[in-house]
Amino acid sequence: MKKRSLVSINDYTKEEQLRILDLAEEFEQQPTQKILQDYVVATLFFEPSTRTRLSFESAVSRLGGKIVGFSEASSSSVSKGESLKDTILTVSNYSDLIVMRHPKEGSARFASEVATVPIINAGDGANQHPTQCLLDLYSIRKTQGKLDDLDIVFVGDLKYGRTVHSDVMALVNFNVRFHFVSPPELKLPSSVKKYIKDKNLEYYQYTDLNEAIPKGDIIYMTRIQRERFSDPIEYEKVKNAYILKNNMLKHSKENVKVLHPLPRVNEISLDVDDNPKAYYFQQALNGVYVRQALVASILGVK
Amino acid sequence: MENKELRKELQVSAIENGSVIDHIPADSVFQVIKILGLESADNQILFGTNLDSQKYGKKGIIKISNKFFAPEEINKIALVAPQATLIVIRDYKVTEKKQVEVPDEILKIVKCFNPNCITNHEQIQTRFELVSKTEIKLHCYYCEKITAKDNIVFV
Numbered sequence: 001m002k003k004r005s006l007v008s009i010n011d012y013t014k015e016e017q018l019r020i021l022d023l024a025e026e027f028e029q030q031p032t033q034k035i036l037q038d039y040v041v042a043t044l045f046f047e048p049s050t051r052t053r054l055s056f057e058s059a060v061s062r063l064g065g066k067i068v069g070f071s072e073a074s075s076s077s078v079s080k081g082e083s084l085k086d087t088i089l090t091v092s093n094y095s096d097l098i099v100m101r102h103p104k105e106g107s108a109r110f111a112s113e114v115a116t117v118p119i120i121n122a123g124d125g126a127n128q129h130p131t132q133c134l135l136d137l138y139s140i141r142k143t144q145g146k147l148d149d150l151d152i153v154f155v156g157d158l159k160y161g162r163t164v165h166s167d168v169m170a171l172v173n174f175n176v177r178f179h180f181v182s183p184p185e186l187k188l189p190s191s192v193k194k195y196i197k198d199k200n201l202e203y204y205q206y207t208d209l210n211e212a213i214p215k216g217d218i219i220y221m222t223r224i225q226r227e228r229f230s231d232p233i234e235y236e237k238v239k240n241a242y243i244l245k246n247n248m249l250k251h252s253k254e255n256v257k258v259l260h261p262l263p264r265v266n267e268i269s270l271d272v273d274d275n276p277k278a279y280y281f282q283q284a285l286n287g288v289y290v291r292q293a294l295v296a297s298i299l300g301v302k
Numbered sequence: 303m304e305n306k307e308l309r310k311e312l313q314v315s316a317i318e319n320g321s322v323i324d325h326i327p328a329d330s331v332f333q334v335i336k337i338l339g340l341e342s343a344d345n346q347i348l349f350g351t352n353l354d355s356q357k358y359g360k361k362g363i364i365k366i367s368n369k370f371f372a373p374e375e376i377n378k379i380a381l382v383a384p385q386a387t388l389i390v391i392r393d394y395k396v397t398e399k400k401q402v403e404v405p406d407e408i409l410k411i412v413k414c415f416n417p418n419c420i421t422n423h424e425q426i427q428t429r430f431e432l433v434s435k436t437e438i439k440l441h442c443y444y445c446e447k448i449t450a451k452d453n454i455v456f457v
């Protein structure tokens with residue numbers, strides 16, 4: 001994977017994805033290794049993100065690498081009207097690898113074409129977020145011991161949630177059964193369902209969260225945003241129907257883990273946090289190991 | 303009767319050498335001219351539109367002297383004129399006739415339907431992959447969204 005950009009999860013084969021997960025396990029055993037001392041990594045965040053940026057910077061720092069970059073477009077030359085192409089070409093001169101988050105879909109693919117160094121997409125609009133996907137795969141494998149023969153329940157905004165789309169695209173490479181829980185307005189788009197159908201995998205759709213909970217080995221929660229609804233009354237109707245409360249986990253499987261890409265607003269009640277089935281904060285920590293693995297792998301030091 | 307037929311045939315004069323693009327939908331003639339960049343060509347060009355056609359009702363036709371199209375060049379028009387026929391003329395005779403085909407990759411000519419796509423905000427040539435030939439669905443190489451036939455706008 002040396003020198004290769006990661007824009008969309010499909011850019012890496014199943015084997016390459018698994019290699020990153022294996023490498024992430026090594027970093028979990030030994031997170032501090034001074035292997036990037038000769039490297040500079042640029043983090044260009046054209047829109048703010050706490051978790052993704054900090055976990056990348058933490059990952060690089062623990063490996064001894066240097067970080068340059070900005071955390072919002074207003075503190076970059078973009079505010080002077082510089083094009084994305086010019087920004088990327090310039091930063092290519094200053095770094096060995098660019099991690100980029102941008103509000104426009106396709107920006108990362110474009111950046112990977114013009115850059116002279118590899119690009120890691122840390123989110124391009126509503127399109128892709130492949131590193132979140134890899135850390136989700138890592139979290140699923142770590143908690144279940146495998147990626148095959150699992151029942152995965154996705155809950156919430158399945159229409160616009162880029163994480164759900166990337167996760168589905170990656171999980172179709174494994175023999176999983178999908179359970180999708182959402183209001184009818186926010187069902188998984190047919191363009192994503194196509195990946196499941198192409199592999200002849202089973203999937204089920206629900207509007208009632210309680211119906212799906214007992215089936216899952218993984219319950220993947222996402223946030224439903226008010227602005228996704230054209231009719232505010234529709235939002236009011238569904239907003240409380242997709243909140244996971246601790247007592248709802250009573251009939252869940254013993255091995256189930258609750259995942260969430262975070263930030264959470266209210267879709268997981270605070271009383272779930274102390275349940276050993278809650279895994280979302282460990283999931284966020286796994287993001288550091290996975291990003292260490294990815295950066296080290298692309299820079300060719302592992 | 304014979305005279306009328308003759309007059310019809312001569313509505314757009316014959317050319318000695320070059321290409322004829324026939325069976326263009328009448329409302330797409332100017333689009334085809336644009337896609338092929340004929341506006342700035344030095345060749346002699348004759349065209350007609352809203353001509354009677356037994357097959358299509360109304361049709362357009364373009365004749366370009368001393369111009370021979372490569373398949374990837376002519377296939378660009380398939381998005382607006384899927385039924386078009388390319389006829390190669392040498393010494394006033396038809397030497398080749400073929401249907402245009404929608405290419406697997408569509409470069410530069412179509413705008414991405416997704417308003418949040420980077421190609422609509424930076425100076426980037428668009429690039430699509432054809433995902434379905436039967437109903438024409440274009441998959442944007444950049445934002446990965448689909449632009450369907452009804453939403454196609456030309457750059």
